[in-house]
Amino acid sequence: QLQLVESGGGLVQPGGSLRLSCAASGRTLEYYGIGWFRQAPGKEREGVSCINSSGGVTYYADSVKDRFTISRDNAKNAVYLQMNNLKPDDTAVYYCAARLYYCSLADSDHNTWGQGTQVTVSS
Secondary structure (H helix, E strand, O other): OOEEEEEOOEEEOOOOOEEEEEEEEOOOHHHEEEEEEEEOOOOOOEEEEEEOOOOOOEEEOOOOOOOEEEEEEOOOOEEEEEEOOOOHHHOEEEEEEEEEOOOOOOHHHOOEEOOOEEEEEOO
8 A cells, every 4th residue: 555754844944945755655656646735724735736657747836836846756766846935825734645647736636645744934
């Protein structure tokens, strides 16, 4: 059974950077598309970015385009989210989630989720 664990969250000042990791166990990630989602207090969960199983297709929410970069290393069974020029509005719990093959920013398309990692952007 596929399991996902996020790491790399923390407290960062506005304009700073963080790199989130989504590590998989139980199964190889090479057949799975991975999405990154986030949920801020009092807000609905939103899709941030996704990557398909081969890494050849990526999507970004408009709010993070040109600041966030998603990548994957199937040999390491991991997916990453590089977050640059962070803003206070990026503060949220970030989750990675898996679905077979395709990239999707719809949370209902994903059936395996990690436990989340907190990202706080504050001065």
